[in-house]
Amino acid sequence: MKIISRFALFAILVSAVPAFSIDISHSLSSRGTVVISRLEGFHYKTQGSNSIELATLLEWPSWGISGILGIHGTEATNLDGGWGYRGYEGAHARLQVEFPLLSGMHFAEGVSTDGFSAGYSAGGATGSRERSGSGPRFRTGWGGGVGAFVSRYRETNLLFFYPSAYTFLFLDYLTAYPRVRIRYSVPFEWYFRKDLASSFSIGLSIGLVYTWTNPINKEGR
Amino acid sequence: MNSNPFLRLILLILVAILFLIPFLSCSLDPDPGERYAIVYGVAQYVDYPLAYSADDARAVGALLQSRGYSSPNLIVRTDTEATKTNLLLDINDIATKAKPDSLFLFYFSGHGVQWTRNDGSAHEYIFLYDPVSTLYNGGIEDSELMELIRKVPSKRKVVLLDSCNSGGSMGDFPGVDAIPPDYRGSKIDYLKAAQKAFVKYFANVEEGDIPYTEAVVMAAGGAEELTFEADNDFNGVPVAHGLFTFYLLQTPYYADRNHDGWITTLEAYQYIRDQIEKNWNKYLSSDKVFLPRISGGPLDLVIF
Numbered sequence: 268m269k270i271i272s273r274f275a276l277f278a279i280l281v282s283a284v285p286a287f288s289i290d291i292s293h294s295l296s297s298r299g300t301v302v303i304s305r306l307e308g309f310h311y312k313t314q315g316s317n318s319i320e321l322a323t324l325l326e327w328p329s330w331g332i333s334g335i336l337g338i339h340g341t342e343a344t345n346l347d348g349g350w351g352y353r354g355y356e357g358a359h360a361r362l363q364v365e366f367p368l369l370s371g372m373h374f375a376e377g378v379s380t381d382g383f384s385a386g387y388s389a390g391g392a393t394g395s396r397e398r399s400g401s402g403p404r405f406r407t408g409w410g411g412g413v414g415a416f417v418s419r420y421r422e423t424n425l426l427f428f429y430p431s432a433y434t435f436l437f438l439d440y441l442t443a444y445p446r447v448r449i450r451y452s453v454p455f456e457w458y459f460r461k462d463l464a465s466s467f468s469i470g471l472s473i474g475l476v477y478t479w480t481n482p483i484n485k486e487g488r
Numbered sequence: 489m490n491s492n493p494f495l496r497l498i499l500l501i502l503v504a505i506l507f508l509i510p511f512l513s514c515s516l517d518p519d520p521g522e523r524y525a526i527v528y529g530v531a532q533y534v535d536y537p538l539a540y541s542a543d544d545a546r547a548v549g550a551l552l553q554s555r556g557y558s559s560p561n562l563i564v565r566t567d568t569e570a571t572k573t574n575l576l577l578d579i580n581d582i583a584t585k586a587k588p589d590s591l592f593l594f595y596f597s598g599h600g601v602q603w604t605r606n607d608g609s610a611h612e613y614i615f616l617y618d619p620v621s622t623l624y625n626g627g628i629e630d631s632e633l634m635e636l637i638r639k640v641p642s643k644r645k646v647v648l649l650d651s652c653n654s655g656g657s658m659g660d661f662p663g664v665d666a667i668p669p670d671y672r673g674s675k676i677d678y679l680k681a682a683q684k685a686f687v688k689y690f691a692n693v694e695e696g697d698i699p700y701t702e703a704v705v706m707a708a709g710g711a712e713e714l715t716f717e718a719d720n721d722f723n724g725v726p727v728a729h730g731l732f733t734f735y736l737l738q739t740p741y742y743a744d745r746n747h748d749g750w751i752t753t754l755e756a757y758q759y760i761r762d763q764i765e766k767n768w769n770k771y772l773s774s775d776k777v778f779l780p781r782i783s784g785g786p787l788d789l790v791i792f
Contacts, residue, residue, distance in 0.1 A: 306786055307701070308588075308643045346752065349520030349591060349790040350644055353754065369494060407494065417682045422758040424676055425663030425784045428685040438498060453501055461689060462662040462700065462786050 289480070292324040294333075294450065296474025302341055302458075304352055304466040312344035312352055316468060318359070324476065333412075335361035343421065352463075354421040363412025365437065404441040409434065414456070429460040439476070450474045518750045520644070520790045523591040524561045524582045525552050528570040530598035530615065533622040540717045542566035544597035544650060544733040551737055552593070555792035561585070570598075572616045572626055575636070583639040592642040593791060594703075597730055600651030602711055612656035612697075612711065614649065630657035630697035637703055644789050645703035646753060650732040655781035656711030659699035661688050663784020670712035671779045700785025704753045706760075708732035709778035716778070722771045731768060732780055735760040740792070750790045757782040 302314040320337035336358070343354035414431040433456035440449045451473055458466040529545025531538040549564035563578050586592055599615040599622065611629050618626035628636075637645060649657060655669065666681035668674040698705050708730065709715040717730040727734050739751050743759035761780045769777040 304786065309787075343754075343788060345516050346518035346748070346750065346788070346790055347516030348589075349518055349750075351752070351788050352786045353788045369492075405495075407498075417685060419666075419678075420663060420784065420786075422754040423663070423782055423784075424666040424678075424681075425782070426666060426678065426681040426685045427662040427664070427784065428682070428689045430689075436498060438495065451498075453498065460662075460786075462784070 288328055290324075290326040290478055291480050292326065292476050292478040294320075294322045294324060294474045294476040296320050296322065296450065296472050298337075298454065298470055298472040300454070300456070300468040300470025302466065302468040304344075304460075305464050306352070306462075307464045309350065312347075314341050314344050314352060314354065316341040316470070320361075320472075320474070322361075322474075329366065331365045331410075333361070333363045333365070335363065335412075337361070339416070339418070341418075353423075355418040355427075356421060357416060357418035357426075359414055359416040361412050361414040361433075363410050363433075363435075365408050365410030365435075367406060367408045368436075369407045406439050407437065408439075409436050411435070416458070427460075427462065429458055431456050431458045433457065435472075446478045448476045448478075450476050518748055518790050520591040520750075520792075521589060522561075522587065523557055523593070524586050524640070524642070525549075525557050525563070525593040525595065526575070526578050526582065527552065527562070527564045527595045528575065528598070528616065529566045529596070530570045530617045530626075532567040532617065533599060533615070534619065535622040536599065538598065538717060539719075540729050541597040541650075542570075543728065544717075544730050545570070545595065547729065547737055548595050548597075548648075548733060551740070552792060555740065557593075557792070568617055568619075570617050572618075572628060575616060575628075579636050579639055583641065586640050586642045588641055588643050590642045591644045591646070591789065591791075592637075592640045593646045593648070594637060595648040595650075597650040597733055600649065600653050600715075602653035602656050610656060610711065612653050614651050614654070614657075633657065634698045634702060637698065644787075646789055646791050647698060647703045647705045648736070649705070650708045650715065650730040650736075652709060652714045653711055654707035654715070655709055655713065657698055657707060658705035658781065658783035659697065661784065662700065664688060665710075665781065665784075667710065667779055667781070669710045671710055672713065672774050672777055698783070700783050700787070703783075704785070704787055704789050705781075705783040706753060706757055707781045710781055713778040714776070716768075716776070721767055731764055732760060735763040738763075751792055752788045752790050753782065754788045756791065 298318045300316045302316045303311055305311045318337045318339035320335050322333045322335040324331055324333045338358050340356040341354055344351040411434040416429050417426060419426050433454050435452045435454035437450055437452035454470060454472060456468045460466050527545050527549045529541045531542040545564055545566050552562055565574055596614050602610050602612050604610045613627045613629050615622055616626040618624045664681045664684040666676045666678045718727040721727055739756045739759055743751055743755045745755055
């Protein structure tokens with residue numbers, strides 16, 4: 268027996284979570300990275316890589332956790348010396364945690380409004396932005412996570428799996444819309460690929476984060 | 489915002505990355521340098537003779553010569569010369585001359601077979617010429633072929649096999665093939681391959697006999713497939729080769745997708761596979777279709 272729709276249930280949950288100091292957000296981001304790899308007996312070569320990711324973020328005052336699904340594509344390397352590393356593409360999942368470092372957002376009364384202070388939660392920040400109306404509207408943080416990738420070597424039907432671990436710095440910048448922020452991040456990722464001696468990447472990610480919960484003022488956030 | 493040193497550092501990193509990215513696509517020199525090749529083809533088997541395998545080898549030898557391979561580093565043997573004894577001698581000869589930075593290519597056209605032993609394990613063979621019986625002394629098991637190839641000290645090795653069941657000669661880690669070992673009647677299954685790839689990562693299984701660390705192997709068909717030679721294609725155009733070799737011979741003209749003047753293993757593989765699928769498999773009954781295979785691993789090698 269269906270009493271309430273799934274959407275209604277989602278709406279109820281979303282409206283209830285602020286009471287538990289949780290913000291729920293979704294983000295869509297694009298990541299461009301430089302992958303640097305080496306096979307035993309060969310030297311390092313670089314590959315350009317791109318991915319698109321959809322994330323669900325749960326944010327508490329002092330930390331956050333995200334589940335991410337994405338697709339990725341990595342170009343083949345150059346063929347200098349008569350050889351190169353193959354390109355590949357596929358899908359991946361990530362689980363990551365993140366913590367605030369510095370915040371230049373203006374917070375609710377009683378919290379620093381000039382200079383930097385620790386802070387988290389888009390809701391809190393957004394509420395204060397409306398109150399202050401001027402000054403920097405950003406926050407920074409760092410995080411880390413693990414990933415699982417299934418990729419296909421390009422031009423083939425061959426699939427391979429590998430996990431990863433990564434860390435990143437991020438900068439959230441508030442937009443004119445209270446629920447929306449832009450997130451820039453610089454990820455460094457290490458891939459545990461068994462077909463290579465070593466493989467890692469560094470890059471840049473730009474994403475749009477939409478917070479479902481109502482922006483509210485919470486002391487200390 | 490810009491007055492904060494931390495943010496300026498981040499911006500500096502981002503700008504540096506943006507400037508570095510264009511250099512990734514620099515076109516450097518793909519010339520494979522010093523190269524060696526052994527090309528064998530057998531048609532005149534005592535039992536079960538073939539029509540075009542010796543011609544395949546001669547044509548591939550000519551192709552390689554036109555693309556920078558030259559005697560004495562290019563050895564072509566056909567029919568009665570293409571014996572196991574000569575292969576051992578030729579491998580040993582090249583093993584003394586090739587260096588780690590050389591490219592080594594082994595090509596074979598002829599009979600191949602997969603035999604299942606009593607313990608259920610499958611083993612693939614290629615057959616060189618033998619004066620007594622096709623299946624007598626000329627057979628080389630894939631693990632034996634790997635040991636022969638291993639003698640050559642080159643880091644870059646390519647093995648091209650135009651024979652039945654030749655796909656079983658390549659290691660199946662990393663890179664689980666979504667094409668089943670018998671393409672006849674079976675569909676490409678990426679989900680199943682992804683599950684296998686996940687399991688293999690943790691099981692650390694390396695099956696097959698020529699691993700990706702030893703050579704990039706390109707095979708005419710899967711471990712459980714027959715491959716074919718033909719007089720003409722379905723439009724009446726003369727073929728007179730094994731189908732895999734027929735399209736391999738066309739790769740210098742049609743497979744160079746990046747237009748750099750060089751053909752890599754992946755460019756050749758994609759072209760040959762697409763042509764066989766387009767020009768043969770769609771006309772044939774399911775029990776006669778086959779697809780070329782290529783081994784996994786991260787390397788792509790310029791072959792000519």
